[in-house]
Amino acid sequence: MNKFCFFLFLLFTLSGSLTGQPNMLMPVPQKIISGNGEFRFTGGFRILVNQPTGSRAGAGVSRFIRRLDNKTHLLLVKEWLTKKPEQQKDLLAISCNTVAKLLPGEDESYLLKITPEGCELTAPADIGILHGLETFLQLIESDSKGYFIRSVTIDDAPRFTWRGLLIDVARHFSPVDVIKRNIDGLAMMKMNVLHLHLTEDQGFRIESKVFPKLHQYGSDGDFFTQEEMRSLIQYANVRGIRVVPEFDMPGHATSWFVGHPELASGPGPYTIEKKFGVFDPTIDPTRKETYVFLEKFLTEMCELFPDPWMHIGGDENNGKQWDANPKIQEFMKKNGLKDNHALQNYFNTKVMAILKKNKKKMIGWDEVLQPGLPADAVIQSWRGKEGLEAAAKKGHQVILSNGYYIDLSNPAWKHYTNDPLPANNNLSPDEQKNILGGEATMWAELVTPENIDSRIWPRTAAIAERLWSDREVNNIPSMYSRLARTSIRLEECGLEHITYRAKMIRRLAGNRNIESLITIAGLVEPLKDYKRHAQGVAYSTDLPFTRLPDIAAADAPVPLAFKDLCETWFRKKDPDVIPAIRAQLEEWQPLHGEVQIAASGIPALAPWLIVSERVSKLSKIGLESLHYVESRAPVPDAWVKESYTTLSEAALPVQECELMIAESVMMLFQNALPK
Structure with missing residues (x-):
């Protein structure tokens, strides 16, 4: 089977059909x-x-x-x-x-x-x-x-009324054109909320005419002017999408303090944070001047953003600056605030009053849910279903994001099976009405405008269906079949989740033939969850995000199709798929030599050789496994031992990626072992 034939197999395996039949719609109608x-x-x-x-x-x-x-x-x-x-x-x-x-x-x-x-x-x-x-x-x-x-x-009609996407433009800035094409993607998938995370330790991304030092000192020059933001809001509005801004406070606020250190709970000076994580700088909630400042700033932002909701963040305040500040400790004793949670609730209540004065409703992450928080505050749940249900039972409207963290490179099926209201939920019918829906979250520690589309799409389409369609619409193979077709459609609105890869590889390889490099990038996926941060690279905003894990993407379709072939043989004992398996392995086996030619003399591509060598070795093991099965020849013990060692090594992280064909080749290997 040549590449063209395998490509056709891939399309028909994952897409099922290239027609517009009603059973191929995404999201599935009611x-x-x-x-x-x-x-x-x-x-x-x-x-x-x-x-x-x-x-x-x-x-x-x-x-x-x-x-x-x-x-x-x-x-x-x-x-x-x-x-x-x-x-x-x-x-x-x-x-x-x-x-x-x-x-x-x-x-x-x-x-x-x-x-x-x-x-x-x-x-x-x-x-x-x-x-x-x-x-x-x-x-x-x-x-x-x-x-x-x-x-x-x-x-x-939709099942849930809040179907959103959070884009973090603070850690890595995404300009207007990136946001607009993702708005078009949201509209295509019948989503209706764009949540912009505008402030972080790493950047303050919105122009303030009242306090211009906020964006002048806190953005490294990357921010939305108010005119640009009005244009984005209008662009979204005509497509039926609301824009909800988030100004993270009191923590995650280092960028505020570069221009206004007087807001901080600890002494300055401050600089924009380059690394990622949870940092100490926190807004001082005890000074009257803090609320005078916030009232002026938030009033300005309330006038800029017409949506009735405004997000104040409220997450991951480690409280260290509060603990180390004697004046803050004295304030807590004087006002009967027993701990930092109570102090933050004091702060949240003050901010909420400012928003109410401007006819806005407050949204905050799980951490804002403290005793005494007014019931009309909306909770965005990122820590688990327990927090979601606890908030709903207390009368708060809730938005689910736990399980929808698309920045973590998990497969679409994990998001798809994460229902905001599963059948076994512990909420009464009235409490269930408090679940507004959910938001996919595109946190930007490890993305840039160049590859952000590939992290959002097409997997967010699976989340869109989860939030639109009935709970009973939950067949994973059907979802993947329609997702492949949807991915191609999403290119119509300018999204670059497919085309980005070749452009990024060409930057590294110049005018050389990059076909083998594109193939390698399609056989790996970035490490999932937070594992990339544990691989020895101290990530910061100053690093280039142009390496193999940045070019790879979750749910790589070619390994998925190959796995389907191998499972068909392994579990159903269907010999008709063996020619297709063999053809694919024969295509992959010479990849290492091809990558050696493409990468010769280019240091930035040297790490790719480690991956291509593993691919070629695995392909060889796969072909030998087919040979032993079909010929029924004795399987040498030395081959079993050597192959198992290679397979075990291939299952380990490589260049901050997972080699996605390793599991499939292991199936072929196990089929060849003496029974």
């Missing part, structure tokens, strides 16, 4: 009723909409037409619809009644009807129209006669 026949696009196909061009729905239809034209070359026409057309033939009639305010609990439902005569999309509010258009685009199929959609009725 209700699908298949009809008879199909709707065929013709040269006379028209789109009629009852909303003006400048409206959210009208602008959404314009983008929809552009995407449909780019895909089909149909050269569509949009017309103003004043009443329901008498003739439904050869058209898509779109209508809605209201303009959504983009608040949690908004009606996002839509009804899409496809018949052989024509198509109709209706929704109570314009955001439902946007969701329905995304579904329509997924349904399009083609054959030699042209483009068509199978007859179907889809009645759809």
Whole structure:
């Protein structure tokens, strides 16, 4: 099997079909009723909409037409619809009644009807129209006669009202173009919240005209101007997405103190933190001047960000500066604050009052949940389901992020099976209503604008489905099948989660043939969870993030497809897959020699040789295993011992990566052992 044939196998293994059949939709709609026949696009196909061009729905239809034209070359026409057309033939009639305010609990439902005569999309509010258009685009199929959609009725609405993505622009800054293309990705997947983590020890990323030293001293020049932020907010709004800002306090606040050391609980001077972790600098919650400052700053930000919610962080305050400050300790005794948790709750309550004065609701991480916290504070749960349920039982609305940390490079199935409200939850029906939904979190210690898309997509699409579709939609093979197809669609909005790899490798290899290097990068995944930080590299914002673990990505599709082949043989004893397994191993076996040529004289590529050598050795073991199984020849003890040593070594981390074919080759090896 040559590379092209294996690529086809990969697509059909993971995608199942390249058509737009209703069972390939992502996220899965609430209700699908298949009809008879199909709707065929013709040269006379028209789109009629009852909303003006400048409206959210009208602008959404314009983008929809552009995407449909780019895909089909149909050269569509949009017309103003004043009443329901008498003739439904050869058209898509779109209508809605209201303009959504983009608040949690908004009606996002839509009804899409496809018949052989024509198509109709209706929704109570314009955001439902946007969701329905995304579904329509997924349904399009083609054959030699042209483009068509199978007859179907889809009645759809989200399960959870809060379906978000957090992008940390503070540790590593991501500019406007990166944020915009990810907003488009969110809209494509029917998500509705962009949570921007704007301040951290490593950077203060929003312009303040009231306190300009915050961004001038705390950003290294990388920040959003207020004009840029207004543009982003508007860009998101017309796509049905809210922008929720986070200003992390009282901890994770070093960047605040570079320009305003008077806010800190310990003596300065301060510089922007370059390393990652939990650091001591913390806002002083005992000084009246602190709250005068925060009221002016937060009032400015409340005017800039129209969303009713504002996030204050509140996580990972180690309290060391508070413990070491005699004035703070005296304040705690005087006010009956028994520990740092009580002091932080005092701070949170003060900040919450400022936000309420500006008609905002406060969101904070788990740590803000302390006795006495007003029930209208929203809790974002990152430490576990226990915290989520505890907050909900106390009457707080809750957003789940635990289990959705996409920066940790875990496979999509782990996020997909992490339900905010599993069937075995311990909440009453009323308490369950407090679970707003969830957010994927893209923390930015180990990402840059160059590779951030590959960390967010396509896995976040699996989270999007978890938050949109019913709990019973949980078949992992089906999810992966649709995720592969979705990944390709996501490129339509400019996302670079597929194309980034070749560009990053070309930087290292110049004008050499990089095919073998691309193959190697596709056979490994970055170490999961926080294991990269334990491999001897002291990561900081000054380091280049252009090495193999930065170029690799989670859920590498080629090893997944190869594993499927090996499991089919290992567990089902299906001999028909052996030729495909052998062909792939034969393709990988010479990789080490090819990488040696590509990396010759390039020190930055020297670490790749360690990986390619392992790949070639594993391929050799795999081919020899097939030989012993098929020939039934005696298996030498020396070969077993040597192969096992090689396989054990291959299972260990290499260049801060996991070699994802090691487990599959181990299956082949075990099949060859004497029974």
